[in-house]
Amino acid sequence: MHVAVIGAGAVGVTAAAELAVAGAGVTVFDRGDPGSGSSGRAAGIVYDAYAEDIDAELAARSVEAFRRLSGTGGFEFVDCPYVFLAREGDEQVAEAIAGSVERMRHHGRDVEVLTADELERRFGDSLVVDDVAAAAVAHDAGWADPASYVEMMADRARAAGVEFRTGRAVGLDVDLPGVVVGATVERFDAVLVAAGAHTKQLFADAGVPVALKPYRVQALTSTTPYDGPMCFDASVDVYFRPHSTGLLGGDGTEPVEADPDDWDREADDWFVEGLGRELDTRADYALDVDRSWAGLCTATPDGDPLLGEVVDDVYVAAGWQGHGFMRAPATAAAVAEEIRGGSGIEPFAPTRFEGDEAFPIFQGMTVETGKSGESEELEESGESEESEE
Ligand SMILES: Cc1cc2nc3c(=O)[nH]c(=O)nc-3n(C[C@H](O)[C@H](O)[C@H](O)COP(=O)(O)OP(=O)(O)OC[C@H]3O[C@@H](n4cnc5c(N)ncnc54)[C@H](O)[C@@H]3O)c2cc1C
The missing domain is CATH 3.30.9.10 (D-Amino Acid Oxidase, subunit A, domain 2)
Structure with a gap:
């Protein structure tokens, strides 16, 4: 099995290492260097203090x-x-x-x-x-320090045989599935998009809306x-x-x-x-x-990540609401397991949304109060959606 991972942040490099250690061929693509996205800008706070069972389990495993x-x-x-x-x-x-x-x-x-x-x-x-x-x-x-985590994990991935192709933005082809590199589409058995803030755009360009902002x-x-x-x-x-x-x-x-x-x-x-x-x-x-x-x-609309298969053999790992680093070891392991044929984490399945939902943005670091954050879009439109966060 040969898997492409788009995005060499904390999540992408960890998933790549997990897949390679389990025997898959893995190629990681990044528009910059590993860690050059949000992972290189994160505060690095880590805790397992989550009120929901799945979050608490993933965070505890990550700690x-x-x-x-x-x-x-x-x-x-x-x-x-x-x-x-x-x-x-x-x-x-x-x-x-x-x-x-x-x-x-x-x-x-x-x-x-x-x-x-x-x-x-x-x-x-x-x-x-x-x-x-x-x-x-x-x-x-x-x-x-999240940047040093990415560096360490990228080294582990390389040692396990992962190929890194950096310095060039790539696109997604959901039909093959494949990765668009310049004018060429390279075919893979599975593609994982862990492209952080660019994830929505990559899927949109491939004709698949995902519920991310x-x-x-x-x-x-x-x-x-x-x-x-x-x-x-x-x-x-x-x-x-x-x-x-x-x-x-x-x-x-x-x-x-x-x-x-x-x-x-x-x-x-x-x-x-x-x-x-x-x-x-x-x-x-x-x-x-x-x-x-x-x-x-x-x-995401409900504050939970989009983690798992979006369409056949194309997977997503994004939507962390400011908590992506602290859960990266376990969320990446979970999506790697799903790519290898495991069942994935059902409540985080990206298919729970159509992809075109309108939703307000709530800040990530929060105590689960139901206290709604300010949303320009809501104020402007007068919509009254409630966050479940
Ligand atoms: C200021 C700040 C503070 C934070 N503090 C914390 C914290 O304390 N604790 C915590 O858990 N989280 C924190 N976060 C959130 C955390 O940074 C993210 O959730 C996490 O780093 C996400 O990792 P990732 O691998 O999903 O994405 P990223 O690290 O963003 O990686 C995505 C990668 O995809 C690449 N890419 C994008 N598009 C393409 C393309 N077309 N082709 C090729 N490559 C592409 C990018 O270059 C990037 O390297 C913070 C974030 C910020 C900005």
Whole structure:
């Protein structure tokens, strides 16, 4: 069996390595270098704190894989607790934290609700907590540099016999199936499209709509030291973690569909200023920006990924809602297994959508509240679809 993988991000290289180790011939295509898409721009936050069973299972397996791979090929996974919290006055999110922690624990995740005293005692040295209404901590969590993960996994893939063809954008042919390279279509037994923000476009050009929208998010690093826990302040949608330069923080979601070929790679002033304010409030932290940037994530109508067969022998792995890196080891393994004849993950099957659905974009990092994000499209059209997120 010879499989083509379009996209050498965290997902594509992991799937390629899995397929090759299982005996398949694999060719990976990337328009740039491995990791040059969203994986090279990601914050690298990893946790297994998901309230839904499949997510929790995939995330837990991924945390295990990150720990196992840490120390190989320049890749390091740093264990670090993940605190998520709601501010006083934000009752909806505060209640959602309690409810989702119960479900996470039900799925065997090592997550606990913290009383105000516990929060102060355990994290009061690095976080300001006197305005916190509800908080929880996930222990199976940590951070890593996603670019070094891709590099390490690409090396493993090469060692298992995977061929990499980089530096050229390719197209998709769903009939053969095949990969369009310039004027030629190369035939494969199966094609996996793991092309991140370009995935929708690749399928659209091949005449197959998929329910995906790229959207822009932002992050920065700062040189002031920070050695506290990873933290997500769900009331203001801001996250931060320790980083080799000091701190990495982000969100700055723009909830509108982005053009994957024409978007602003620089962070906006409003994002940098806003994050500076929130870091001061939450961690008494003085922002001293080292680098700031934007990147693209992909949204789906229900917030779950599109993972599996779209049409005969053509597969997709995309739509991670800002959580693609932390689940990459397990989601890539799952789609590789499906390509080899396994059953796949039914609730994530891309065929659950027609592909032409209208849907609003919700930011990825969130506590599952049902709290709706702002959506320009909804505001403009007056539509009233509800996200299940
Ligand atoms: C600022 C930011 C912070 C983030 N933080 C986190 C986080 O903390 N934790 C987390 O889990 N996730 C995070 N994410 C999300 C994460 O980056 C993505 O979900 C993940 O990297 C997706 O990996 P991927 O392999 O699917 O896609 P990508 O890494 O985007 O890879 C797709 C590849 O396809 C290639 N490609 C596209 N079109 C073509 C074509 N026509 N021909 C050939 N190649 C093509 C691209 O060059 C690219 O290399 C963040 C994202 C951003 C932008």
